[in-house]
Amino acid sequence: MQKSIVLPSTAETELQQFILKITTDATRKDLIQVLQAVQERYGYLQKESLRMIAINLGVSFSEVYGVATFYHQFRLQPPGMYVIQVCLGTGCHAKGNANNFEYLRLLLGLESEESTTKDRIFSLEAARCFGCCSLAPVIVISGSTGNYSRIYVHVNQKVLKKILAEHREKALQESEPKREMIVCPKK
Numbered sequence: 001m002q003k004s005i006v007l008p009s010t011a012e013t014e015l016q017q018f019i020l021k022i023t024t025d026a027t028r029k030d031l032i033q034v035l036q037a038v039q040e041r042y043g044y045l046q047k048e049s050l051r052m053i054a055i056n057l058g059v060s061f062s063e064v065y066g067v068a069t070f071y072h073q074f075r076l077q078p079p080g081m082y083v084i085q086v087c088l089g090t091g092c093h094a095k096g097n098a099n100n101f102e103y104l105r106l107l108l109g110l111e112s113e114e115s116t117t118k119d120r121i122f123s124l125e126a127a128r129c130f131g132c133c134s135l136a137p138v139i140v141i142s143g144s145t146g147n148y149s150r151i152y153v154h155v156n157q158k159v160l161k162k163i164l165a166e167h168r169e170k171a172l173q174e175s176e177p178k179r180e181m182i183v184c185p186k187k
C-alpha cells in the first residue's frame with residue numbers, strides 16, 4: 001500500500017498531530033514502536049489512532065489492528081485508574097501466578113471478556129517476564145496516567161487482597177473533591 005501522510009488542519013486533534021509527528025519518518029517496520037508510543041501517551045489505542053497509523057505508515061487497517069490485538073501489551077479500551085499486570089512468564093507461572101491471575105479476576109468481579117472493573121478503578125492484564133524471575137511470582141501495578149508504578153514480588157493471595165484494598169482506598173480518596181480553604185479579603 002502506498003504511504004500517504006494525513007496532514008492535520010488547525011481543527012485537527014492533538015491525537016492526529018501526535019501521530020503525524022511520530023510517523024513522519026516511520027515505515028512499516030516501525031509499526032510496533034508507533035503503537036507503543038501512542039499507547040504510552042493515551043493509555044490505550046483508540047480505533048481512530050489505528051486508522052491514522054495505517055494511513056501514515058502506508059499499511060492496511062487490518063494489519064495494524066492485527067498487530068494491536070496480537071500482542072498482550074496493547075489495549076484497545078481505556079484502562080482503569082490502576083492497571084494490574086500479572087507476569088505469566090515461565091518463572092512466575094511455575095510459582096503460581098496463573099492462579100493469582102484467576103484469583104484477582106474473582107476479587108475484581110470480572111466477567112469472562114472483561115479486563116476492567118465496572119467502577120473503572122482496575123484493569124487486569126497478563127504480562128510477559130519483568131526480568132526479576134528469582135523474585136517470582138511478580139505483579140506490577142501502574143497508574144493509567146503513567147505517573148505511578150509499583151512492583152510486588154513473592155505475592156500470594158493474602159497479599160493480593162491487601163494490595164487491592166489499598167489501591168481501591170487510594171483511588172476513592174483521589175476521586176474525592178479536594179478541600180480548600182478560601183480566605184476572603186477583609187473589608
Ligand code: FES
Nearest residue numbers: 089092129130133
Ligand atoms: S517470569 Fe515473571 S518476572 Fe520473569
